[in-house]
Amino acid sequence: MASKQTDKPVSSSQRALMELREMIFAGYLPAGSDHLETELAEQLKMSRTPVREAILMLEGQGLLQMRPRKGVRILPLSPEDMAEIYDVLTELESLAAENAAAFGYSAQNLSGLAQAIDDMDHAIKGPDLQAWARADNRFHKELVRLGGNRRAQAIVDMMSDQVRRARATTLTLRPLPTKSNADHRKVYQAIKEGDRSVARETHRAHRRHAKQIIVDILAKHSLRFV
Amino acid sequence: MASKQTDKPVSSSQRALMELREMIFAGYLPAGSDHLETELAEQLKMSRTPVREAILMLEGQGLLQMRPRKGVRILPLSPEDMAEIYDVLTELESLAAENAAAFGYSAQNLSGLAQAIDDMDHAIKGPDLQAWARADNRFHKELVRLGGNRRAQAIVDMMSDQVRRARATTLTLRPLPTKSNADHRKVYQAIKEGDRSVARETHRAHRRHAKQIIVDILAKHSLRFV
DNA sequence: GCATTTATTTATGTATGCATTATGGGCTGC
DNA sequence: GCAGCCCATAATGCATACATAAATAAATGC
Numbered sequence: 001m002a003s004k005q006t007d008k009p010v011s012s013s014q015r016a017l018m019e020l021r022e023m024i025f026a027g028y029l030p031a032g033s034d035h036l037e038t039e040l041a042e043q044l045k046m047s048r049t050p051v052r053e054a055i056l057m058l059e060g061q062g063l064l065q066m067r068p069r070k071g072v073r074i075l076p077l078s079p080e081d082m083a084e085i086y087d088v089l090t091e092l093e094s095l096a097a098e099n100a101a102a103f104g105y106s107a108q109n110l111s112g113l114a115q116a117i118d119d120m121d122h123a124i125k126g127p128d129l130q131a132w133a134r135a136d137n138r139f140h141k142e143l144v145r146l147g148g149n150r151r152a153q154a155i156v157d158m159m160s161d162q163v164r165r166a167r168a169t170t171l172t173l174r175p176l177p178t179k180s181n182a183d184h185r186k187v188y189q190a191i192k193e194g195d196r197s198v199a200r201e202t203h204r205a206h207r208r209h210a211k212q213i214i215v216d217i218l219a220k221h222s223l224r225f226v
Numbered sequence: 227m228a229s230k231q232t233d234k235p236v237s238s239s240q241r242a243l244m245e246l247r248e249m250i251f252a253g254y255l256p257a258g259s260d261h262l263e264t265e266l267a268e269q270l271k272m273s274r275t276p277v278r279e280a281i282l283m284l285e286g287q288g289l290l291q292m293r294p295r296k297g298v299r300i301l302p303l304s305p306e307d308m309a310e311i312y313d314v315l316t317e318l319e320s321l322a323a324e325n326a327a328a329f330g331y332s333a334q335n336l337s338g339l340a341q342a343i344d345d346m347d348h349a350i351k352g353p354d355l356q357a358w359a360r361a362d363n364r365f366h367k368e369l370v371r372l373g374g375n376r377r378a379q380a381i382v383d384m385m386s387d388q389v390r391r392a393r394a395t396t397l398t399l400r401p402l403p404t405k406s407n408a409d410h411r412k413v414y415q416a417i418k419e420g421d422r423s424v425a426r427e428t429h430r431a432h433r434r435h436a437k438q439i440i441v442d443i444l445a446k447h448s449l450r451f452v
Numbered sequence: 453g454c455a456t457t458t459a460t461t462t463a464t465g466t467a468t469g470c471a472t473t474a475t476g477g478g479c480t481g482c
Numbered sequence: 483g484c485a486g487c488c489c490a491t492a493a494t495g496c497a498t499a500c501a502t503a504a505a506t507a508a509a510t511g512c
Binding site for chain 2: 494
């Protein structure tokens with residue numbers, strides 16, 4: 001659990017990648033803002049080269065866009081963007097639920113899911129929205145991991161990052177997700193019982209519902225996000 | 227249709243990206259092979275910088291992997307990889323089919339699909355497998371475009387590229403896709419009639435079937451691909 | 453005074469050079 | 483003869499320097 005004795009000497013481009021991501025998620029680089037390579041390099045105390053490499057990778061992940069001579073733009077998320085993202089998440093997570101059910105996992109193997117569900121229950125009673133969001137993330141991430149499709153995992157990770165950018169805001173505006181955990185339990189049950197179609201369709205319905213809630217909120221408040 | 231009078235002066239990194247892609251697809255950089263940045267730069271007649279940038283992008287697209295001091299490895303595709311890819315394609319294309327059906331496109335808007343289907347019919351009579359593959363690509367690409375989800379489009383493009391690497395081989399080993407076009411027509415009809423669930427499920431079944439055929443071939447021949 | 457053209461500035465794209473570090477080979481000692 | 487260590491080599495990661503092209507400011511002509 002503890003890091004290696006001396007902190008690992010991670011490469012500059014890796015550090016740039018991580019730090020830029022954090023700066024974006026923390027809102028320090030707000031959606032829609034532009035930033036010159038030189039400025040970013042200065043802030044990260046390194047040369048433009050590793051910063052450029054990080055920017056290229058982040059562009060591939062859809063977090064920003066390089067615009068020659070305009071600087072890199074942190075991409076805003078419109079309600080339509082969010083709808084797209086949720087649709088992709090819906091499909092790939094449903095696939096994962098189906099595949100997980102087909103795997104025949106033991107209760108032991110599913111303990112991560114169960115734990116996340118319990119944590120969500122607990123967080124709702126608080127209510128502690130941050131804790132709920134973290135547990136919800138864990139549930140979805142674990143579900144996709146159990147699905148066993150690494151490409152789907154990578155895509156879901158990417159898209160989840162984008163959702164995360166909007167989370168700070170949507171979390172406070174959406175109704176308390178009290179019903180949500182009933183869905184989660186149903187998915188969990190179906191996976192444990194190896195019922196592929198129930199796992200798939202239940203999760204699918206769950207995600208479509210979530211999409212509706214989030215997109216409605218964004219649209220109603222005419223919000224574009226970080 | 228004609229390109230601009232003088233050929234567009236694309237940047238070196240763009241050129242590196244395109245040319246490396248072509249070199250991979252053409253099998254000039256075979257799956258599993260390793261290549262030093264310096265060698266590639268030499269072949270492309272440019273410095274390492276733009277080559278590195280292209281490599282970074284291609285790594286993000288899953289075509290290769292940077293391995294410090296070992297060179298970049300062109301990633302092989304195992305039957306399991308292909309199964310993963312087909313599963314993702316199945317989900318996202320089915321989503322596209324459903325959304326396309328929901329859009330209420332006119333026959334005019336669907337002419338691209340219809341044309342691709344006709345071309346496939348024609349190619350099968352040849353039989354001209356290359357022409358069939360091109361038309362099949364067009365059908366799937368157009369379907370996803372009609373779905374309107376740009377993120378799904380980007381992902382499908384990426385995954386289709388990977389399938390394309392195996393195409394040269396699978397195409398000659400698989401049975402003639404004579405039944406395939408019946409599915410395509412059914413999907414087309416459902417989209418035109420706005421029947422979301424038929425469009426979705428028909429395409430889904432179509433893709434799952436295709437997956438089975440391809441994966442079986444790869445497994446039977448113990449093939450890893452380019 | 454306005455529009456058009458020209459000059460200047462400046463961000464990016466690319467090349468080059470250097471420091472670091474891993475890898476392979478050779479050498480030494482047992 | 484084998485194992486382990488050390489050194490040489492070379493590939494990468496990064497910094498820096500420079501050329502190019504775009505955007506802005508300036509200037510000139512009408």
